[in-house]
Each structure stands twice: as C-alpha cells, then as structure tokens.
Amino acid sequence: MSVKEISTRLQLKSNPLGGLSMATFGFFIGFAAVSLFGPVTKNFNQLMHMPGLLLGLLIAAPNLTGSLLRIPFGAWVDKVGGKKPFIILLILSLIGMAGLTAILVLYYPQGITLKMYPVIFFFGLLSGSGIATFSVGVPQTSYWFPQKKQGMALGAYGGLGNTAPGLFGIILPFALVGLGLTGSYAAWFIFLLIGTVIYAIFAHDAYYFQLLKQGKTPEEAKKTAQELGQELFPSGQVKEALKISARNPRTWLLVILYFTSFGGFLALTGWFPTYWNQYFGINVTEAGLLMALGFSILASFIRVYGGHLSDKFGGESTAIISYLIVLIGALILIVTSQFWFALLGEIIIGIGMGTANAAVFKLVPKYVSNAPGGASGWVGGLGAFGGFVVPPLLGIFTDLYGKKGYALGFWVYVVLAVIAILVSFLLKTWSKENLAGTRRH
Secondary structure: OOHHHHHOOOOOOOHHHHHHHHHHHHHHHHHHHHOOOOOHHHHHHHHHOOOHHHHHHHHHHHHHHHHHHHHHHHHHHHOOOOHHHHHHHHHHHHHHHHHHHHHHHHOOOOOOOHHHHHHHHHHHHHHHHHHHHHHHHHHHHHHOOOOHHHHHHHHHHHHHHHHHHHHHHHHHHHHHHHHHHHHHHHHHHHEEEEEHHHHHHOOOOOOHHHHHOOOOHHHHHHHHHHHOOOOOOOOHHHHHHHHHHHOOHHHHHHHHHHHEEEHHHHHHHHHHHHHHHHHHOOOOOHHHHHHHHHHHHHHHHHHHHHHHHHHHHOOOHHHHHHHHHHHHHHHHHHHOOOHHHHHHHHHHHHHHHHHHHHHHHHHHHHHOOHHHHHHHHHHHHHHHHHHHHHHHHHHHEEEEEEEHHHHOOOOOOOHHHHHHHHHHHHHHHHHHHHHHHHHOO
C-alpha cells in the first residue's frame, strides 16, 4: 500500500511539502517583526530624542521575546506538535501589534515622547513573539522529512521565512509615505491577523502527532509514521527534551555559532537602516532598500542554497567558510567610509550569515537527533538572543565615538566571527574523530 493510500485510509492530512509550506508561511508572517522599529527609528527618534543605547534597545526589543520564547516553545513541539505553539505565538504578536497601533492612534505625534518609551518597548516585546516561531517551525519541519533531506528542507524553511524582515524593510518606508506611521502599523496588524487565520486553518502536524490525536499509543503512532516515511521522533516531554539536549555539549557550541550568524542577522536587519541613514545621510526609504536588498533578503535566499551546500560538503566545513566570510565583511565595514565599499561589506557579511545559518541547523538534528525540538529551543532561542544583545552594543559605539561609531561598532562582529570559526573547527575535529572511531568498530 502506498504512502498516499495509507494516509488517506487513516484520514491523515497534508504531506512533507504541505508541512514545509505552512511552517514557512507561519514563520514568514511572525518573523516580519524583526523590522518592527528599524526602518522607522528616525520617525520615533525625532519625537522621543533617544540616546544611542536606548535607540539600540528599541530596535532590539522584538528580538528579546523572539529569542527567549524559542526555548520553551521549541521544546513544546516535541510534546504537542508545532501547530498549537505556532498559533499561541502569533496571537501574542497580534496583541503587541494591536497595542502599538492603539498607542499611535491615541497619542501620535504630540504624545509620543520619551516618557512613552517603556510602553512602546513593552508592546514591541509582545510583537516580537512571532519571531520565536522559528524554533517551532524547525522541529515541525524536521519531523516531516528524512535525515538526508534535512538540509534542503530547513534551508528552504529558514531562507524563505527569513525574507520577511527584508520585504517589510522595503514596504514600511513606502507605507509611511502613503499611510503614515499609524496607518502603516494598522495595515501590518491586519496582515498578521489574516495570516494567523490562514495558518490556523491549513497547517497540520507531522503524521506521528496526528495519529496521537486520533488516540493511537506512542508506539502505534511511531510504527505507522515510520511506514509513511517519518524518521525523527520526539522524546515526549518538554522538560526532558530540554534536559537531553542541554546535556549534549555540542548543543552549546551550536548556540555560540547561531548567536553570531542568526543573532547577528537579526541585529543588523534592524540596525542597517539606521547605519545607512546616520552614517551616509541616505533617506529612510533608500536606507530600507539597502538593508533589504543588500543584506536581509540576500542572506535569506543564500540560506536556501546554504542548506544544499551543507548537505553536500557537511555543516562543519560550510560553517568555517561562512564565518570567515562574515569576518571579511565586518572588516570592510570598519575601515571604509566610502558608500560602494560599505555596500560591498554589507553584501559579503549577508552572504556569510545566510550560509552559516543553514549550516548550523543542518547540524542540530545530526548532533541532537533524540531531542531536536529541545535543541532547536536552546540553539534558536539563545542564539537569536544576539539580536537583542548586539544593537545596544552598536549604540554604545555611537555614544562613545559619534558618527564614526557606526563603522567602529562592527568590531563586535569581528570578535564574534573569530570565535565562531574556532568553534566550527572544534566541531569538525570532533566529527572526524567520531567517524574514525565508527570505522574502527
């Protein structure tokens, strides 16, 4: 009996392609919150007059919840599947967008002063909950695909979903012209609401979780799901998934790598519009385009191909080359004050980060195959925390050095890239030792 016939007989819904498509769609609509403040910081700053540190914190606000919520919600997938955690995170993000829209309706522009900063920051935190869908979608996607296709599937999921901040970075400045700040945020809220409803209707968990919901025992569900091609299965409990993955030292090395590549990606998606506007005097609309096309969207699409490269050459080798590229891009951005060289540096650092992101999540199911949801929570959550940590550091450089600080801040990325290269070499060494040991036995 074919897979299609078995799934039809058991009334199972969707398939690997459908599972990947809906996980990617859900991640796309939630992940757009990375660009919540970056393209419009000038608008807020003209009213609130923030120092560099507070400016960096506001840009990073969505990334705090977007990173830390990944840990429990990513692990929760191992118990209930991905659909329920996904919907809850999107609802939290909806509440945040509703709050920001209401503030603008009631107080913009005269009432938006520095005294409103804590309230705007709070709703920014809630809006960022959708960013945390990443660690939900990784195991949700992984459960649909066999090991040999993990790099391709996760590269497509992360890469296409990652395009959201770049696209919104392009759209938002133009929306500001046509709709104003309040109208732009209201339109964003409507988009998120419609997207959440679509996801809730059409998304389905992998076969194993569907069978459990039908009343099958874990053993029966696993046996049937294996017949349908599913290879990865959860440990069963949220705490257990986190404990299993936390006891694996490679989980923490992957956290370090992801802190640089994905946390760094989140940080620069929010920071680059400010960098182009303040350091080169480029208007807000063009600054958003430069961030989106030269960095965010580029890195996202590169991530798709990075999954293929990781399948072909191995995640460890791909990571080493990728972080070396990040290092080169950061050095260029530090030393140049010429527009075209700075754009080249942005493109190079985007290529490196996009490829590295795919390489890291190729390694997650490889090293933590017994608890990919838990590992996804740690790696995706603590790694993405870089998106909250780095922008305030970049802001401090501008407080200390003025305009030149926008270039000097990239020393942060030089340090992170060097550490990531060393960690990647360590993983590659361990991988070779394990392979040699397997051959001897």
